[in-house]
Amino acid sequence: MIEAPMSLQRDLARLQNVFKKLALPDHPLRHQAFKVRDGISLSWCRMAERDEWFPWPSTVVSQRPTIGKLCSFDWRPQGMLSLLGYHVGETLPLHHSIRESILEYAFEHHLPPVGDMTYFDEWSAPGSARRLQKLANTLASFTRNAKRRNPLTLARAIDEWELDLMLLYEKYYVRLFHFGWPATES
Numbered sequence: 001m002i003e004a005p006m007s008l009q010r011d012l013a014r015l016q017n018v019f020k021k022l023a024l025p026d027h028p029l030r031h032q033a034f035k036v037r038d039g040i041s042l043s044w045c046r047m048a049e050r051d052e053w054f055p056w057p058s059t060v061v062s063q064r065p066t067i068g069k070l071c072s073f074d075w076r077p078q079g080m081l082s083l084l085g086y087h088v089g090e091t092l093p094l095h096h097s098i099r100e101s102i103l104e105y106a107f108e109h110h111l112p113p114v115g116d117m118t119y120f121d122e123w124s125a126p127g128s129a130r131r132l133q134k135l136a137n138t139l140a141s142f143t144r145n146a147k148r149r150n151p152l153t154l155a156r157a158i159d160e161w162e163l164d165l166m167l168l169y170e171k172y173y174v175r176l177f178h179f180g181w182p183a184t185e186s
Contacts, residue, residue, distance in 0.1 A: 142157075
């Protein structure tokens with residue numbers, strides 16, 4: 001799990017509450033939710049610009065098997081989307097409108113400066129082609145992996161990832177960018 005300082009954890013909890021309000025077009029606190037969302041984004045931008053954050057090292061040894069005999073990789077138990085509260089499938093169901101709000105935030109706003117610098121940099125700048133490509137590749141990768149593992153058991157998750165990919169494609173890619181869109185078939 002990505003370890004976030006207490007202030008980031010508090011902001012993440014507030015942001016997940018904001019996503020629920022923004023998912024409802026008639027919510028009475030929608031205008032205030034936009035202000036909270038934008039304030040959190042700005043504070044994360046300032047924190048990342050100061051470059052005064054870094055993940056505290058862990059002494060926990062991974063129990064994951066290695067690939068082959070010589071190499072292993074460090075798989076993140078929680079990625080950026082999960083940190084923002086994005087989930088699909090039956091285990092942690094989330095309404096489509098809330099997932100959409102989270103994905104919009106992930107593309108359009110500043111993300112929390114957590115994890116190592118390399119991982120944070122992979123997400124690039126808000127609204128950039130690299131940010132959208134990272135989002136799309138992440139969702140497409142989840143989908144392909146689920147299809148390889150157990151497409152029947154993971155059917156709901158697969159459908160929701162593909163629906164969310166289509167949302168990103170139609171809302172951002174078609175109008176703004178021209179990189180190769182990832183496939184969800186192996």
